[in-house]
Amino acid sequence: MSIAPFAASIERPHVAAPEAAREPLGTSLPHYQIIRRNGSVVPFEPSKIAVALMKAFLAVRGAHGAASASVREDVEQLTQAVVRALLRSRPAGGTFHIEDVQDQVELGLMRAGQHEVARAYVLYRERRAQERAAKQASAAPAAPVLNVSIGGQRQPLDLERLRTLVANACAGLGEAVRPEPIVAETLRNLYDGVPLDEVYKATILAARTRIESDPDYTYATARLLLHTIALEVLGQDLTQSELASHYPDAFPACIRLGVQAELLNPDLLQFDLARLAAALKPERDLQFDYLGLQTLYDRYFLHQHKRRIELPQVFFMRVAMGLALNEIEREARAIEFYEVLSRFDFMSSTPTLFNSGTRRSQLSSCYLSTVPDDLEGIFDAIKENALLSKFAGGLGNDWTRVRAMGSHIKGTNGESQGVVPFLKVVNDTAVAVNQGGKRKGAVCTYLETWHLDIEEFLELRKNTGDDRRRTHDMNTANWIPDLFMKRVLEKGDWSLFSPHSVPDLHELVGPAFERAYLAYEEKAARGEITPYKKLPATDLWRKMLSMLFETGHPWITFKDPCNLRSPQQHVGVVHSSNLCTEITLNTSDSEIAVCNLGSVNLAQHLKDAADGSGARVLDHDKLRRTVATAMRMLDNVIDINYYAVKKARDSNLRHRPVGLGIMGFQDALYQMRTPYASPAALAFADQSMEAVCYHAYWASSDLAAERGRYSSYQGSLWQRGVLPLDSLELLAQARGGYLEVDRSQTLDWDALRAKIARDGMRNANCVAIAPTATISNIVGVDASIEPCFGNLSVKSNLSGEFTIVNSYLVRDLKRLGLWDEVMLLDLKHFDGSLQAIDRVPAELKNLYRTAFEVEPAWLVEAAARRQKWIDQAQSLNLYMAGASGKKLDETYKLAWLRGLKTTYYLRTTSATQAEKSTGRVGQLNAVSSAVSMQAAGAHGSGQASELGGPSALTAAGPATDVKFCAIDDPGCEACQ
Structure with missing residues (x-):
């Protein structure tokens, strides 16, 4: 049967919004319009899309085949998918060309596995396109005058000005980035009377569609x-060169406007x-x-009544000024800070970028607290969570002290309901307090492995069971003592206690914990401790x-390395990490730990080797300068910062910890x-990492010489001459052999020890590797220490969806004459992987392996090499293809x-495959039919088999868009 009735119906306006998919089909969408091929503009209406899809099935399968209930269900789901895909690209309303609708219908059919219907439709579209081209060639009418509304x-639209604007955007980006396709696509999406601002938006949308064909189009966009x-x-239509000349006047005007609007600190x-x-x-605007x-535009630039009042370089200088407020030479330091930010050498974390220089400068990224075992203390902790989350902090809570279910409550002579009901309140508080709409509130709860509620804690993120004892929005993590891991390796038993029966275990680490734990086990065996449970350690580990595979939680974190290697073990205990597992600071009833983050861009700190070989090597001189400036910026945050909770202020001013991290590790490897x-x-x-840490510790010691040591320095590992590398020996002694770490070094650490002995340290902690989910987007590198997620992918965050193409790979393929449309289609088909593409050389396949x-094991080994230098920790995601119980265990x-x-x-x-999309009209991209694993990432919900051996954990899952950070889904980006 012919596909023509279906295609003809698609060419009429008939699109539904995602919300409208469940509304009556006649519901209109006033904020959306569709441009027909004759140039007319009509409203989007949801009444026809399901009908059109049904006609497609009728055309291919006949009336009998299309009448089944399953086909009707397929049509409904396809309708919703097409509409969602369309509206995601224009969430605030706008216009679509009819071709956009047809592209999404074609893609929807392919994704749904309706290949026969899709193939017929593709062929019909190609035939109709050829007919229209022939008709237009014979008619050759004069181009109509297009009017705009101003x-x-x-x-009339100033077409020459439009062409100049696009040409300037493409200037200097190479022969492959041409203005003509952008102009043509822009004009195709305009209609008579279109507002001028919609014309400019159309140029952006037209350019972004070209990014997959050549990644340098991202700069034109x-x-x-x-x-x-x-x-x-500025209210002016300016070219790039004209904008550059306006910056000197625009900057002070923007600062004054920000102060007048009560957005910026008048001290600026x-x-x-x-x-x-x-x-x-x-000119640094061109780096983006x-x-x-x-x-930056969507989430960082200050705005008044939804109108932005900052340009990119104004933004960076405003952040720098906010961090230099207390400096003696304020202008010189502000310029120094601006230089590292605007060159993308270093980037402060999201809260600092949000709030530096504002009237309420909450600049810190992470807050850690411990919750006591009494009702007043519990709800004080929840209140503190809300106050800290309100101003853009990521939270880590230790709940180990709260007594377990079934424990006796002396005050009421009743039994405790355990820790889980309180965690439900924590979960809902994080959802309710969403940081002013900028990003979701986010919290991670930690529980030690010996807690009697640990088994229920493991199930908090499950999608089944009593929903009153589930926390679907909160992160969770296991806080595992070394003794448990020894019992797992030695196949011993493990005992669970209620913390009110064993109160000192929470405060003990290493051998002291082990001695106390063994004594409590003996008492429990004699019946002197209740409630109590004993089980094989391997069962709990399994x-x-x-649960980690099935739900993505709880994460695996280790209590004893965090404590035994902590420089601050003389003044307290590390009871948990933070939201993203890179911060390891002491907490107590009187102190909420705080950490300020920022990251060095490693890709900006390479240089050509001196031997003339063309190899790229680490630029130690530049790295030293960048780190010194970065540490000064991070230290300044502590004194400038707004503290919503007194316990956080007291802790931060006493210990002054900061967390300098890195990003662009993968980009550096490519170079x-x-x-x-x-x-x-x-x-x-x-x-x-040795170099980053060496320079960071040296810079903190320099700051101590200039500004004084932090208050609790005396008695610290720093004061005792024990540097992070040396603390490995403390861990090895405590474990009694369960430690296998490379301990080689290349720099003069004795010189650093001597300097610290003389000058001390300004900061109790200096280094932590955060996820950098957003700031790496800003500077255009791969996040943190992550391997490349995919050579072609779609990245989602609160700003929308963005096609990401590996520019290093494209450059290499161009050099070999291999970058063409077929290669692009192959990358889509194979989810951004090169391994199955025969014509790609083995060298490139090896270099451009995806995560x-x-x-x-390579990720773990690289992390171990870094961890020996770091005084805190690192956010280490683990990627696993073909996961099995054995592989997870190992x-x-x-x-x-x-x-x-x-x-x-x-x-x-x-759940992390590249979104598949069509190329030109008439080309069908096959969707991989391979069964793949359900992601145990931010929202994974696959079913895991028992993890007792090599059995594969298999669960089919659909290909979806890329979600990069744990919280970037697409909500908050946690620490960064």
């Missing part, structure tokens, strides 16, 4: 976006604004890719890994031509044996 007045930002901020007006304006580098600039899964990559992980093609045991302090998300393959 301030309610109609006037960013420049077109910059044009619209300048128009919004005390700076020499003219001097700072002269230091701005407008589209994702980076769009993210359930931990099963060095080094595969992630290689001994050379391990060596670079080791040496680069799921790197064995997780990977996490290896992490413990290598001395890692924490791990973060376990990710398996299916």
Whole structure:
């Protein structure tokens, strides 16, 4: 049967919103319009899409085949999918060309496995396109005049100005980035009387569709976006060169407007604004890719009545000024801070970027607290969570002290309901307090493995069971003592207690914990401790890994390495990590730990080797300068910061911890031509982290000489001459042999010990590797220490969805003459992987392996090389293709044996595949039919088999868009 009736119906307006998918089909969508091929503009209506899809099935299967209930269900689901995909690209309303609708219908049919229907439809579209082209060629009518609306007045579109704008955006980006396709696509999506601002939006949308064909189009798209930002901020239609000349006047005007609007701290007006304006580098606006600039525009630039009042370089200088408020040479320091930010050498964390220089400068990223075992203390902790979350802090709570279910309550002579009901309240509080709409409140709860409620705690993120005892929005983590891991390896038993019966276990670590625990086990065996439970340690370990695979939680973190290697063990205990598992600071009833984060961009700290070989090596001189400036910025945060809770202020001013991290590790490896899964990559992980830590500790000691030591310095490992590398021996002694770590070094650590002995330290803690989920987007590199997620993918966050193409790979493929449309289609088909593409050389396949093609052992080994230098921890995601119980077991045991302090998300393959999309009309991309794993990432919900051996954990899952960070789904990006 012919497909024509279906295609004809699709060409009429008939699109539904996602919300409208369950509404009556006649419901209209006033904020959306559709441009027909004759140029007319009509409203979007949801009444026809299901009918059109049903006609498609009728055309291929006939009346009998299309009449079944299953087909009707398929049609309903396809309708919703098509509508969701369309509206995601224009969440605030707008216009679609009819081709956009047809593209999404074609894609929806392919994704649903309706290949026969899709193939017929593709062929019909191609035939109709050829017919229209022939008809237009014979008619060749004069091009109509297109009018635009400006301030309610109609006037002809200045087509030459439009072409100049697009040409300027493409200038200097190479022959492959051409303005003509952008202009043509823009004009195709315009209609007579279109508002001028919609014309500029159309250029951005037209350019972004080209990114997958050549990643350098992302810079052209960013420049077109910059044009619209300048128009919004300055009210003038400016080219890039014109904008550069306006910056000196725009900067002081923006600062004054921010103060007048009560958005900025009036103290900023005390700076020499003219001097700072002269230091701005407008050309650095051209560094942004589209994702980076769009993210800044949507979420970071200050706005008044939804109108932005900052340009990119104004934003960076405003952040720098906020961090230099207390400096003696304020202008000089502000310029120094601006330089590292605007060059993308270093980036402060999201809360600092949000709030630096504002009237309420909450600049810290992480807060850690411990919850007492009494009702007043519990709800005080929940209140503190809300106050801290309100101003953009990520939270880590230790709930180990709260007594277990069935425990006696002396005050009421009743029995406790355990820790879980309170965690439900914590979960709902995090959802309710959403940081002013900027990002979701986010919290992670930690529980020690000996707690009697641990088995129910493991199930908190399950989608089945009593929903009153589930926390679907809160993260959870196991806080595991070394004794438990020894029992697992030695196949011993494990005992569970209620903390009110064994109160000192919470405060003990290492051998002291082990002695007390053994004594309590003996008392429990004599019946002197109730409630109490005994079970094989391997059974509990198996359930931990099963839940981790099935729900993504709880994460695996290790109590004893965090404490035995802590520089601050003389003044307290580390009871938990933070939201993203990289912060390891002491907490108590009187102190809420605070950490301020920022990350060095490793990709910006390489240089050509001196031997002329063309190899890229670490630039130690530049890294030292960047780290010194970064540590000063982070230390300044402590004194400038707004503290919503007194216990946080007291703790931060006493210990002054900061967390300097890294990002762009994968980008650095690409520049060095080094595969992630290689001994050379391990060596670079080791040496680069050694250098970052060495310079960070040295910089903190310099700050101590200038500003004074932190208050609790006396008695710390720093004061005792025990540096992080040395503390490995403390862990080895406590474990009695269960530690296998490379301890090589290349820098002069004796010189650093001598300096610290002389000058002390300004900061109790200095280094932590955070996820950098958003700030890495801003500077355009791979996040943190992550391997490449996919060479072609769609990244989702609060700013929308963005096609990401590996520019390093495209550059190499172009050099070999291999980058063409077929290669693009192959990358889509194979989810961004090169391994099955025969014509790609083995060298490139090895260099550009994606995260799921790197064995997780390589990730663990690289993390171990870093961890020996770091005084805190690192957010370490583990990627696993073909997960099995045996593989999970081996990977996490290896992490413990290598001395890692924490791990973060376990990710398996299916929920992280690249979104498949069509190329030109008439080309059908096959959707992989391989059964893949359900992701144990942010929202994984696959079913795990028993983890007792090599049996595979198999669960089919659909290909979906990429979700990068645990919280980037697409909500808050946690620490960064």
